Amino acid sequence: MKLIKNEKKKKADEPRPNLTERIYQQLKQDIFTFRLLPGDRFSENEIAERVEASRTPVREALTRLQREGFVDVSFRSGWQVKPFDFKQFEQLYDVRIVLELAAVKKLCEMEPGPNLEDLKRIWLVPTEDRLEDGPTVCALDERFHEQLIEATGNMEMARIHHDITERLRIVRRIDFTQKLRIQATYDEHAKILRTIIERRTEDVKSYLKTHIEASKAEVRKITLHMLYEAKHQQSEN
Known part of the structure; x- marks a missing residue:
């Protein structure tokens, strides 16, 4: 006492x-x-x-x-x-895509090239060295996309992107409850990084858009299931 x-x-x-x-x-x-x-x-x-x-x-x-x-x-x-507003989430994803496409285009054109060493150390690793903890990979995924924006040197763009990331976090983190999605994130991030390093602007824009659109679709599907499970569990307690 x-x-x-x-x-x-x-x-x-x-x-x-x-x-x-x-x-x-x-x-x-x-x-x-x-x-x-x-x-x-x-x-x-x-x-x-x-x-x-x-x-x-x-x-x-x-x-x-x-x-x-x-x-x-x-x-x-x-x-x-606030109840989930999927229309708003989709609009936020659309803004995020616009910002990140502009960022990777600039990264491919920068002279000298951007410093991506921190990202390479995390994402360009052998399969056996990949992390599997969902919340940890989720946090690293957030930083991957934020660091791409920050690497352009445009801090206003980075501020706007960070605000969007905060508002999407509640649904994006659910994407990392699935092991297959964690592995896909490693594969896709590695592909995006290598393509930026090779300065293949149109390819990296295509890869990045596909990557975010896949996450957007998966998050909506998983979220509906997770909400049902969470509500069912709460009613039993």
Whole structure:
């Protein structure tokens, strides 16, 4: 009991910006892992009790998630995890494709060529050295696409791309629950890298678009299945 009291005191003494950030990260993770399902409703009081904090940092964290498009608020019914909007996801994928096609075109034309050594060390490896942990490969996949944009030197493009990546993460990570998709990601990333190095602009644009379109189609299919499974499991608990 003394340990619990000390822990609560420690949380109460936590500076509010740090507390807000911790609650924000916890809620975002709950959404990404379907502990909070799309469509779920909850109150600020419920969250405050769960994270052992006052309503103020909870509201600040939820407002940040609302700006990022993960939750909505209603005067009458409180907060809600936004239901999946597949039309919006498809639009985000379309913008992502435009940005990345422009990036690889520039990378193929740059003088001197871009520095892709970090990406080569991760993706141009023997089959036996490939990672198999889904969340780890998912994070590396995000960085692969972000680093392609960053390698162009256009930081405004990188900022926009990062925002799109954040908004797509909830569905993209589901793509990496399947071993075959993990292996396909290695194969396709290696192909894209080699083609950039060889400065084959039209080929790399074709490979990249096919790569993203395949992920886009697979994510939608897996997400529908995963949501059904998550809701079924929740109803049994």
